[in-house]
Amino acid sequence: MTPESAALPGAMHPTDQSTQGCTANGEMILVVEDDVELLELLGTLLKSAGYQVAMAKDGMTALESVTRGGVQPDLILADFNLPGAINGLQMITQLRMALHRSMPAIILTGDISRLTSRDVAFEHCVQLNKPAKLKEVTFVIASLLAQQRNAKNDSERPGQFAPGIARSSIIFVVDRDDLFRHTIRGVLESHGYAVHDYATSEAFLADYAPGPPACLLIDAHLPGMEGVELLHQLRKNGDDLPAVVISGSNEVSIAVDAMKAGASDFIEKPFGRSEMLQSIARALEHSQDANKKLAWMQEATHCIDSLTLRQRQVMDMVLAGFASKHIAAQLGISQRTVENHRAAVMTRTHSKSIPALARVALAADLRV
Template identity: 40%
Template sequence: MSEQQSAAPDQYIHIVDDDEALRDSLVWLLESSGHRVRAYESAEAFLADFNLAMTGCLVLDVRMPGMSGLELFEELRRRHCSLPVIFITGHGDVPMAVSAVKKGAVDFIEKPFSERDMLDLIAECLAAEQASRGRRQLEAETVRRLTQLTQREREVLDLIIAGKLNKQIADVLGISIKTVEVHRARVMEKMEANSLAELVQNVLAADAGHGR
């Protein structure tokens, strides 16, 4: 997959680096590879522009005057930022970058780095961010669909999730198997599930995501 193919139309690579020469060279490399880029000379400048609707990924220098890259990373985690983060690091900063990866950063790349290595890492981050965003959207949509179920339909759904058969559901709820089948069909329709496996997977994922 090429870099151009890996980026969705609304994804941006956000570069935060106080080194103007490196910043400019990264902008040129990424834009010439078909990416949309936004560059910032400091962590403070990025924070002033930051919002949770940002998509894409963040390329962040570990050491900068004022707020460091690691401090910015910690602040973004506090703000529940979901952007994948790649750290740019000098040799002496590798231990700090490794620590950041353990705390949730995607990876780090050591200067001097090759253009190919950077592009490959960017492509991985963009693909991961797009997939993660898709999962969050599906979870939110599943939660919305759950609110459309009647109390009885939700009871039937909970028993389906628990692995109960129609006869067992009928016994638990004190209704006929035929009535269970009607409720089950309505649950499938309202949840827009094409199969029982899809229904169970979506509901379990939504419950897990909602509890984060």
């Protein structure tokens, strides 16, 4: 039985998913798995596919192989549940920090809880749930490495996010989840930001005083004073502290309310560190450079002006929270036509999400 056709014991099965167009270029893959039989099978499979392979049975051994042994992986494949003090995801985070680069990573896990998925997504890893399929693993590895080879710039490299601003900026994190705040703090501090975190809006207000360049990263839903209420309070006090609002809800109305309250951006959980860092960097940059903010507003206006009258109507109703079928009924057109207009709006405004669309619309000084 060849490695390509073998089933990984207790964890994986073969599949007919094609890997055509994705070939190995001799990259180094670090495999971390405490099941010795599975570890050896993965190693044999990847070597036969043309990769260099380093293997470890736990997170601490993997860390030592990099920090002391000189292993320089191009990709990490790790089980989530590893023996010892750190799990696979924590090990990946520490390796990326030690190497000062964000190599792609895959987490294998039998734990498909929402919390685990959120953490994996936040660390910008790919999650494959057990039992995974053998060729699925090799296909994902090849695809991630191909993307890495083709990328001109790694958007998560330290220094990519306005390092001059970061060194002098404070990020205020307000979220009720202690673990979430701890994770956010680690990411932000690794990129040069100073971090103050709070569980409630009231605790933040009791401690806050305007001063050095800063950005507020705040959950929309908090006990007591909610995130949008806090923004209204700051603006009422004449404070234009830039803010990024985060939420586990995808309700359009929350995103629009946050933007109207003065938020620079709105991002939904689970989100990757790259998305968060880009939002914070943009908020800080616009607050400190009026020319860049003006250029952004002019670009947003140009995007909105490129829309047809019907596309503007559809956009307004989408941002008001109407579903496509309700928009179709009100405008007297088919739901398919609404979807086509909606897709055109997203394309012309370069928006990948409704919060992003709301940001463009409000930057163009539209009433939504």
